[in-house]
Amino acid sequence: xxxxxxxxxxxLSLYLRFLDDFEGQGVETxxxxxxxxxxxxxxxxxxxxxxxxxxxxxxxxGYYVPELAQRLRQILGLGRRYRVVMIGAGKIGSALxxxxxxxQRGFDIVAIFDNDPAKIGTQWNGLTVxxxxxxxxELKAQQVDMAVLVTPGEAAxxxxxxxxxxxxxxxxxxxxxxxxxxxxxxxxxxxxALELETLSYALTNR
Amino acid sequence: xxxxxxxxxxxLSLYLRFLDDFEGQGVETxxxxxxxxxxxxxxxxxxxxxxxxxxxxxxxxGYYVPELAQRLRQILGLGRRYRVVMIGAGKIGSALxxxxxxxQRGFDIVAIFDNDPAKIGTQWNGLTVxxxxxxxxELKAQQVDMAVLVTPGEAAxxxxxxxxxxxxxxxxxxxxxxxxxxxxxxxxxxxxALELETLSYALTNR
DNA sequence: GTTTGTGAAACGATTCACAGCT
DNA sequence: AGCTGTGAATCGTTTCACAAAC
Numbered sequence: 001x002x003x004x005x006x007x008x009x010x011x012l013s014l015y016l017r018f019l020d021d022f023e024g025q026g027v028e029t030x031x032x033x034x035x036x037x038x039x040x041x042x043x044x045x046x047x048x049x050x051x052x053x054x055x056x057x058x059x060x061x062g063y064y065v066p067e068l069a070q071r072l073r074q075i076l077g078l079g080r081r082y083r084v085v086m087i088g089a090g091k092i093g094s095a096l097x098x099x100x101x102x103x104q105r106g107f108d109i110v111a112i113f114d115n116d117p118a119k120i121g122t123q124w125n126g127l128t129v130x131x132x133x134x135x136x137x138e139l140k141a142q143q144v145d146m147a148v149l150v151t152p153g154e155a156a157x158x159x160x161x162x163x164x165x166x167x168x169x170x171x172x173x174x175x176x177x178x179x180x181x182x183x184x185x186x187x188x189x190x191x192x193a194l195e196l197e198t199l200s201y202a203l204t205n206r
Numbered sequence: 207x208x209x210x211x212x213x214x215x216x217x218l219s220l221y222l223r224f225l226d227d228f229e230g231q232g233v234e235t236x237x238x239x240x241x242x243x244x245x246x247x248x249x250x251x252x253x254x255x256x257x258x259x260x261x262x263x264x265x266x267x268g269y270y271v272p273e274l275a276q277r278l279r280q281i282l283g284l285g286r287r288y289r290v291v292m293i294g295a296g297k298i299g300s301a302l303x304x305x306x307x308x309x310q311r312g313f314d315i316v317a318i319f320d321n322d323p324a325k326i327g328t329q330w331n332g333l334t335v336x337x338x339x340x341x342x343x344e345l346k347a348q349q350v351d352m353a354v355l356v357t358p359g360e361a362a363x364x365x366x367x368x369x370x371x372x373x374x375x376x377x378x379x380x381x382x383x384x385x386x387x388x389x390x391x392x393x394x395x396x397x398x399a400l401e402l403e404t405l406s407y408a409l410t411n412r
Numbered sequence: 413g414t415t416t417g418t419g420a421a422a423c424g425a426t427t428c429a430c431a432g433c434t
Numbered sequence: 435a436g437c438t439g440t441g442a443a444t445c446g447t448t449t450c451a452c453a454a455a456c
């Protein structure tokens with residue numbers, strides 16, 4: 001089952017959200033065409049995406065909404081909760097800590113770190129901001145699945161190395177730099193400046 | 207020059223950041239290989255990316271750092287400033303308003319809207335939060351290039367239609383929904399839940 | 413009759429490899 | 435000799451189209 005395109009996984013995640021909506025509206029079955037329309041893609045694309053993982057539909061009928069949702073949750077690894085540490089208690093970090101979607105989707109923030117003495121010791125959503133020196137100690141003390149990096153660009157690589165050194169295998173990176181990590185570590189970078197620049201490109205070239 | 211892949215544009219934006227670094231270090235020329243290494247890609251990729259827009263290098267030598275940087279700024283449409291409105295003065299909105307990278311890269315936030323009476327009238331980084339009812343009026347009064355949407359999911363589509371109705375052609379969307387807009391409007395969606403789910407997928411399937 | 417699941421075809425992006433310039 | 439610029443080859447993804455299932 002290896003080697004499924006990133007674009008496919010992202011679409012699965014979208015489909016799951018649509019299924020949740022459909023389920024909320026009491027819809028029982030859904031066709032690949034209906035999912036496609038909601039997601040701005042084609043029915044063939046939907047079926048192909050799903051086909052990498054099995055065949056979940058009934059011909060002539062479509063997919064049972066709750067069943068397909070359940071399958072997708074399983075495929076995406078959402079049948080469990082994840083323990084997440086946040087590194088950087090600045091503006092974006094603070095917004096993320098309070099973001100409901102995190103917890104709702106199964107991601108629990110279990111520690112927050114910063115190196116600013118003014119922030120260390122303050123309370124964020126029930127968690128005390130810890131000094132960054134305590135990073136290794138805390139990662140050893142509690143099992144952690146992911147790190148969210150919200151540090152300045154200069155600090156990001158070194159922090160990444162420290163969390164990777166403690167066995168963390170997934171990083172969500174908001175620092176505007178390209179992180180260098182071993183092959184068995186997954187990094188997703190969200191780079192705002194880059195998104196803005198693709199918009200400015202699109203506005204310019206029309 | 208039409209029809210350049212999104213992935214190409216994103217890489218150009220990365221290269222530009224590397225060139226800024228190189229320039230800061232006083233490096234005068236740079237090879238496609240050097241840029242490639244910094245960006246985790248290949249020299250052929252770098253040259254192909256640039257070749258869509260012209261030939262900026264000298265054979266046997268590489269590229270003049272300041273010249274190539276200048277060219278990339280031009281290609282990406284960064285030779286001017288953009289006027290941006292922010293819609294939604296919640297946690298993420300507030301973090302974004304204060305984010306330095308916005309202004310640094312040429313994007314000026316010129317108005318902020320919300321529908322929460324508790325927020326309307328408060329000051330955000332020198333701007334007064336306006337009631338969302340004033341949206342059309344303000345968009346008419348001042349030329350605006352982009353809208354950043356930081357509303358709840360339910361509100362996003364309707365707000366998008368309102369800004370598009372006033373002629374805005376670019377939207378940066380942080381609401382976790384798929385926006386439906388006319389073909390001549392560009393939307394970039396940053397969907398946190400989706401990024402988290404690709405990470406969880408990656409952690410699960412190894 | 414409807415809709416899935418999937419090989420095959422079409423399309424698009426990346427990599428190769430080398431001729432041509434400096 | 436070194437490095438770019440670019441057609442040609444390769445690889446990966448999306449779309450087509452239809453037989454099989456209900």
